[in-house]
Amino acid sequence: MTNIRNLIFSSKSYAILLTLFSVATSADWNALNMTQGVTEISKEVYELHMLIFWICVVIGLLVFGVLFYSMYAHTKKKNPIPATFHESTKIELVWTIIPFLILIAMAVPASKTLQNIYDVEAGDINIQVVGYQWHWQYRYLEDDISFFSYLMTDLDEIYNKVPKGENYLQEVDEMVLVPIGKKIRFLITANDVIHSWWIPAFAIKQDAIPGFINTAWTVIDEPGVYRGKCTELCGKNHAFMPIVVKAVEQEEYDLWVSEKRSAAIALAELTEEDWTKEELIERGEALYAKNCAACHQTNGQGLPPIFPSLVGSDIVLNNKDEQIKILMEGVQGSAMASFSYLSEVEMASVITYTRQSWGNAQKGDGEIVIPKDIVEYKQSKI
Numbered sequence: 356m357t358n359i360r361n362l363i364f365s366s367k368s369y370a371i372l373l374t375l376f377s378v379a380t381s382a383d384w385n386a387l388n389m390t391q392g393v394t395e396i397s398k399e400v401y402e403l404h405m406l407i408f409w410i411c412v413v414i415g416l417l418v419f420g421v422l423f424y425s426m427y428a429h430t431k432k433k434n435p436i437p438a439t440f441h442e443s444t445k446i447e448l449v450w451t452i453i454p455f456l457i458l459i460a461m462a463v464p465a466s467k468t469l470q471n472i473y474d475v476e477a478g479d480i481n482i483q484v485v486g487y488q489w490h491w492q493y494r495y496l497e498d499d500i501s502f503f504s505y506l507m508t509d510l511d512e513i514y515n516k517v518p519k520g521e522n523y524l525q526e527v528d529e530m531v532l533v534p535i536g537k538k539i540r541f542l543i544t545a546n547d548v549i550h551s552w553w554i555p556a557f558a559i560k561q562d563a564i565p566g567f568i569n570t571a572w573t574v575i576d577e578p579g580v581y582r583g584k585c586t587e588l589c590g591k592n593h594a595f596m597p598i599v600v601k602a603v604e605q606e607e608y609d610l611w612v613s614e615k616r617s618a619a620i621a622l623a624e625l626t627e628e629d630w631t632k633e634e635l636i637e638r639g640e641a642l643y644a645k646n647c648a649a650c651h652q653t654n655g656q657g658l659p660p661i662f663p664s665l666v667g668s669d670i671v672l673n674n675k676d677e678q679i680k681i682l683m684e685g686v687q688g689s690a691m692a693s694f695s696y697l698s699e700v701e702m703a704s705v706i707t708y709t710r711q712s713w714g715n716a717q718k719g720d721g722e723i724v725i726p727k728d729i730v731e732y733k734q735s736k737i
């Protein structure tokens with residue numbers, strides 16, 4: 356006992372306490388705290404978090420205060436004969452009712468904020484967000500804009516061959532553009548497994564579930580670039596599907612929309628065009644190298660039995676419809692994924708390339724696939 360006393364009251368322990376105190380006061384507490392974000396909701400969530408944090412601090416101090424006081428005031432030395440009382444209905448009522456009231460007091464502001472978050476009314480701009488393994492797709496429902504957003508970080512940075520950039524693993528090839536001061540509603544879903552769309556600055560964290568549509572909304576006051584990521588473990592590249600939203604002035608947004616739309620129209624015109632075999636093959640070669648060669652090899656012979664050869668394959672030789680279907684839908688339970696995100700022109704080119712290369716044209720029906728065939732296939736699915 357005296358040993359412990361000596362320790363508690365020794366000058367050494369005061370030195371330790373003093374050090375702890377100075378570390379505590381100099382630490383950058385804000386860096387450890389939840390961030391406030393940039394929207395009304397995110398600030399509300401922050402206030403709520405602080406309120407409940409301080410309630411917990413007070414409760415903690417009270418409970419541990421009583422605990423330590425009792426340990427000190429009722430040592431065996433001071434109280435050799437312990438009290439033997441049992442149960443006290445009064446005290447039990449008090450320690451049930453008080454926490455109950457505290458919980459109600461916390462639930463009132465929390466429910467108000469939740470209600471606000473779960474507003475599902477349409478926004479000024481409605482964007483469908485679709486999670487894929489492992490990237491996001493965005494569809495602007497009013498403006499008919501649709502694009503995929505992929506991680507842009509260089510592989511060399513990931514493998515430590517070059518220094519990591521400022522936005523390491525938080526940069527994408529196409530940002531989600533939105534105007535400031537407008538209500539943006541996100542309709543969040545997924546195409547394969549469960550993902551979750553999370554942007555801390557907006558206090559949005561919403562599961563993306565195949566077959567369900569969850570909603571979230573925000574109004575952003577300040578222009579800026581806001582970053583987030585998928586926050587539901589969704590497979591091996593879960594860490595590589597970041598989210599980047601850029602909030603801009605209305606004029607800049609309008610300009611972007613019109614550029615995106617004219618690009619879409621240009622693509623539609625390309626689709627309508629009459630394509631020659633040579634043009635398709637030329638486009639298809641590069642697409643094949645980028646999208647297919649990893650498995651089916653540059654010479655088309657694949658690595659059987661895992662990756663089938665496309666040379667002399669019955670489907671590639673004579674069954675154009677089946678080949679379109681495989682490319683559009685993928686093959687369930689195999690490494691052959693759907694390539695439906697390719698444009699109609701790209702899809703037709705890569706299929707034609709495989710049908711015309713490596714002597715396939717001579718052995719099979721030699722037919723080509725044109726963009727209109729892909730459009731027809733898509734329409735037959737609606």
Ligand SMILES: [Cu+2]
Nearest residue numbers: 550551585589
């Ligand atoms: Cu994911």
